[in-house]
Amino acid sequence: MLSYAVQRLFGVIPVILLVTLIVFTLNALIPGDPGRIRLGQHADPSMVEAWNREHGYLDPFMVQYGRYLGNVLLHGDLGESDVKAGQRVSEVITGAFWLTLRLAIGSIFIAVMLGVGAGIISAVRSRTWLDYTSMVIAIIGVSMPVFWLGILMIIFAVPFLNENIPFLKLPFSGFHNTSWLDQVRSLALPCTALGLISSATIARLTRSAMLDVLTQDYVRTARAKGLRERVVILRHALRNAAIPIVTVVGNSFGYLLVGAVLTESVFALPGLGRTIVDSIIQRDRMVITGGILIMSVIFVVVNLLVDLSYGFFDPRVRHGRG
Amino acid sequence: MKLRTSAILAAALLAAGCLSFSGCTGGTIHSKNTPAADGSIRIALLTNPPDLDPILVSDTTSDGIASKIFNTLLGYDGDLNLVPDLAEAMPTVSPDGLVYTFHIRSGVRFHNGRVVTAADFKYSLERLASTSSKRPNVVKPILGAEAAIERGHTGGDTTIEGIRAIGDLTLEIRLEKPYYPFLFLMAMMNAAVVPHEEVEAKGTAFSREPVGTGPFRLVEWRENDRLELVRNDDYFKGAAKIPAIHFRVIPEPLTRGEEYKAGNLDLLDLTQGMLPRWRNSPHAEDVLVYPQASLLYYGFNLKKEGSPFAGYSDKARKLREAMNWAVDRVFICEKIMDGRYAPSNGIIPPGVPGHIAERPAFVRDLEKARALLVEAGHPNGEGLPEVELWFNSQGDNAKIAQVVQQSISEVGIQVSLKQLDWAAFIEACDAGEPGFFRMGWVADYPDPENFLYFLFHSDNHGPNGNVTFYERKEVDDLIDRSYLETDAEQRLGILREAEEIIMADWPWLFLTSTNEGILVKPYLEKFAPTAMDDDSAGGSHIPWDRVEVVPVTSQ
Numbered sequence: 043m044l045s046y047a048v049q050r051l052f053g054v055i056p057v058i059l060l061v062t063l064i065v066f067t068l069n070a071l072i073p074g075d076p077g078r079i080r081l082g083q084h085a086d087p088s089m090v091e092a093w094n095r096e097h098g099y100l101d102p103f104m105v106q107y108g109r110y111l112g113n114v115l116l117h118g119d120l121g122e123s124d125v126k127a128g129q130r131v132s133e134v135i136t137g138a139f140w141l142t143l144r145l146a147i148g149s150i151f152i153a154v155m156l157g158v159g160a161g162i163i164s165a166v167r168s169r170t171w172l173d174y175t176s177m178v179i180a181i182i183g184v185s186m187p188v189f190w191l192g193i194l195m196i197i198f199a200v201p202f203l204n205e206n207i208p209f210l211k212l213p214f215s216g217f218h219n220t221s222w223l224d225q226v227r228s229l230a231l232p233c234t235a236l237g238l239i240s241s242a243t244i245a246r247l248t249r250s251a252m253l254d255v256l257t258q259d260y261v262r263t264a265r266a267k268g269l270r271e272r273v274v275i276l277r278h279a280l281r282n283a284a285i286p287i288v289t290v291v292g293n294s295f296g297y298l299l300v301g302a303v304l305t306e307s308v309f310a311l312p313g314l315g316r317t318i319v320d321s322i323i324q325r326d327r328m329v330i331t332g333g334i335l336i337m338s339v340i341f342v343v344v345n346l347l348v349d350l351s352y353g354f355f356d357p358r359v360r361h362g363r364g
Numbered sequence: 365m366k367l368r369t370s371a372i373l374a375a376a377l378l379a380a381g382c383l384s385f386s387g388c389t390g391g392t393i394h395s396k397n398t399p400a401a402d403g404s405i406r407i408a409l410l411t412n413p414p415d416l417d418p419i420l421v422s423d424t425t426s427d428g429i430a431s432k433i434f435n436t437l438l439g440y441d442g443d444l445n446l447v448p449d450l451a452e453a454m455p456t457v458s459p460d461g462l463v464y465t466f467h468i469r470s471g472v473r474f475h476n477g478r479v480v481t482a483a484d485f486k487y488s489l490e491r492l493a494s495t496s497s498k499r500p501n502v503v504k505p506i507l508g509a510e511a512a513i514e515r516g517h518t519g520g521d522t523t524i525e526g527i528r529a530i531g532d533l534t535l536e537i538r539l540e541k542p543y544y545p546f547l548f549l550m551a552m553m554n555a556a557v558v559p560h561e562e563v564e565a566k567g568t569a570f571s572r573e574p575v576g577t578g579p580f581r582l583v584e585w586r587e588n589d590r591l592e593l594v595r596n597d598d599y600f601k602g603a604a605k606i607p608a609i610h611f612r613v614i615p616e617p618l619t620r621g622e623e624y625k626a627g628n629l630d631l632l633d634l635t636q637g638m639l640p641r642w643r644n645s646p647h648a649e650d651v652l653v654y655p656q657a658s659l660l661y662y663g664f665n666l667k668k669e670g671s672p673f674a675g676y677s678d679k680a681r682k683l684r685e686a687m688n689w690a691v692d693r694v695f696i697c698e699k700i701m702d703g704r705y706a707p708s709n710g711i712i713p714p715g716v717p718g719h720i721a722e723r724p725a726f727v728r729d730l731e732k733a734r735a736l737l738v739e740a741g742h743p744n745g746e747g748l749p750e751v752e753l754w755f756n757s758q759g760d761n762a763k764i765a766q767v768v769q770q771s772i773s774e775v776g777i778q779v780s781l782k783q784l785d786w787a788a789f790i791e792a793c794d795a796g797e798p799g800f801f802r803m804g805w806v807a808d809y810p811d812p813e814n815f816l817y818f819l820f821h822s823d824n825h826g827p828n829g830n831v832t833f834y835e836r837k838e839v840d841d842l843i844d845r846s847y848l849e850t851d852a853e854q855r856l857g858i859l860r861e862a863e864e865i866i867m868a869d870w871p872w873l874f875l876t877s878t879n880e881g882i883l884v885k886p887y888l889e890k891f892a893p894t895a896m897d898d899d900s901a902g903g904s905h906i907p908w909d910r911v912e913v914v915p916v917t918s919q
Contacts, residue, residue, distance in 0.1 A: 074787030
């Protein structure tokens with residue numbers, strides 16, 4: 043297992059090389075001179091040239107790429123923002139990443155609790171009102187844009203909840219980090235919005251996986267042994283249905299870490315997605331490259347964790363044992 | 365029930381689902397006119413400010429925030445007259461108009477406690493000549509500045525010959541040649557005084573940890589999230605009435621609106637499309653619309669080869685004029701821009717001295733447009749190639765472009781649209797690529813020269829602002845003459861004459877002047893924006909040290 047994990051981690055290196063090369067190439071191709079963007083619309087062309095020279099933008103493409111890669115791999119240095127003076131890319135991305143990580147963990151927790159729960163109920167109580175209701179809600183959840191759900195929550199849910207449950211004190215937006223309770227309050231709504239949307243997919247998948255498993259012989263055997271229904275469902279059926287669910291949860295978690303930009307915008311959270319979209323709008327090449335690089339690493343690591351978790355759910359899939 | 369846990373989860377899912385649609389539960393409109401308990405001010409920002417180092421400030425958000433942290437030699441009063449700020453009085457000017465002598469207030473301290481001296485001003489102004497400066501033009505009129513800027517390009521010494529600190533509190537600035545708007549430059553944020561020891565110690569990070577002399581100092585900046593400013597108790601004009609200003613970056617207009625309604629914001633700039641909604645809400649009295657010293661135009665590239673609209677021939681002028689009379693500006697202003705914009709009547713917009721209020725605004729006159737096309741030899745646009753209209757993809761630019769396209773097509777001139785993002789668009793305009801394009805201008809200072817020189821003087825072709833590549837010797841001469849004129853009225857007369865000549869050439873499709881729209885809580889007193897105050901970040905010239913929070917009896 044360990045050697046498999048190490049082997050996969052080494053696989054991150056070509057991904058980094060490829061991603062940085064692609065992003066670097068795209069940055070070089072898109073219009074917009076870095077010096078002009080930094081110094082403004084009315085900057086004198088000679089100043090723009092001087093700035094570009096000072097920051098290495100006049101060097102050949104491969105020299106720029108090699109220098110960037112060297113800084114990243116040897117010093118872990120993602121450079122300084124092209125647009126904002128004194129802003130280290132690593133600081134911007136780290137700050138944004140920790141917030142997005144909390145958002146993703148909270149959201150995936152809600153998504154798994156609701157999605158797996160609803161999926162199991164739907165499967166166990168198949169073709170009952172409970173099944174139909176859960177699945178109708180799941181379809182609504184799959185179809186609903188997350189920003190719209192977020193806006194609905196801000197307009198209706200926050201005033202309603204704050205008025206009726208005063209101790210909740212939910213903020214409309216922003217990340218308030220003065221205490222852990224404030225952090226929870228700040229993330230409650232965005233996590234719920236993201237979690238509800240993701241839970242819909244998980245619920246549908248859990249239902250179909252569970253329906254498959256529940257008809258298997260070993261489930262019938264477990265019931266015949268006189269095991270309690272809860273044990274049959276949770277220990278025998280759910281564990282065997284887990285692999286597709288874990289794959290979807292893992293992918294969802296990966297997407298939540300890198301793609302929560304709409305939720306972050308609606309709830310004014312300074313997360314990773316918003317940081318990168320803003321940097322794309324501003325043509326901040328260093329932040330774009332650093333951000334996409336970090337996103338790629340996150341995706342590779344999350345996928346690795348998902349793969350490794352298969353061995354836990356299904357002993358037949360233990361890695362490194364032939 | 366065998367699966368109670370799951371059943372509870374299912375119930376939770378249902379409840380959460382219902383909650384997300386809780387509009388049906390009767391959400392109430394929160395109208396709270398209660399200020400923050402500590403009397404601090406809360407302002408929403410649309411974007412994170414890029415930089416707060418004065419030499420890097422070039423956008424309105426950064427300018428608005430930096431203006432609360434820094435001071436300049438001169439500032440503006442409520443009528444946009446120049447008044448002393450860090451200078452003790454208005455400077456003395458030598459009879460030849462070349463030497464300006466400023467006496468600096470004594471005892472003014474930076475936020476780090478050190479007393480401000482004339483040497484700090486010399487240092488701060490010379491920084492503007494370095495490569496990292498976004499606004500070297502602020503010091504360009506000073507003797508020796510051009511050479512210093514040249515040296516700065518190669519990382520050399522940026523000492524400017526014409527700036528002298530005489531003793532601790534006297535600053536003498538000698539210009540290359542008389543330049544009337546020089547004092548306006550000394551009121552620009554870029555010319556603010558900074559402590560050299562802080563800049564040198566922090567390097568580029570000074571932009572993120574600025575130290576100035578202003579009524580507030582920055583204590584926290586969380587990128588893309590918030591900036592916290594607290595009162596500078598040692599402020600030289602007396603400590604501000606409000607203890608702190610909290611800026612929060614909230615990009616989504618609906619979220620900003622809900623925060624304002626709930627009483628979590630005291631000031632909110634209205635993004636496009638929001639004005640009618642607020643005017644028809646219980647908060648209508650909070651809406652404040654005021655003119656801004658800015659304008660919107662569609663420019664013709666007068667040097668575009670092969671374009672029948674380029675050049676100064678009678679025919680080309682008539683074609684451009686015909687397009688001007690074809691456009692429905694009222695529709696644009698009323699229907700697209702929520703009544704926030706007003707049809708243009710010239711180059712110098714309302715709020716700027718020299719604006720001619722009596723001159724009628726451009727109206728739609730299709731008959732006149734058609735007649736001009738006949739005179740130009742293209743009745744109903746016959747024989748004219750399709751005109752490509754370039755614009756950048758932002759806000760309502762596309763909608764305005766479509767109205768212009770439709771309006772002009774009614775007289776027979778076909779227009780196609782080409783949309784680019786800002787960086788690509790501005791690069792193309794600077795290079796003279798588009799023949800017909802959207803552009804705007806926001807005044808750096810309230811003076812007609814700021815419009816006429818940058819947008820029409822042949823010194824400024826391309827990136828400096830003259831993207832129509834307009835060139836007429838009489839206009840250059842008049843603008844140049846205005847620099848030598850010391851009588852304000854005479855000078856305005858000269859600049860108005862230049863404006864008339866330019867307008868007769870029809871280098872633009874004159875579109876609109878602009879207004880700003882904001883929401884202000886009624887308990888905010890002495891908050892009076894001028895035409896030089898952008899709607900973001902609480903404006904740049906509002907004396908925030910005097911703004912007060914006076915609670916009103918409210919619901």
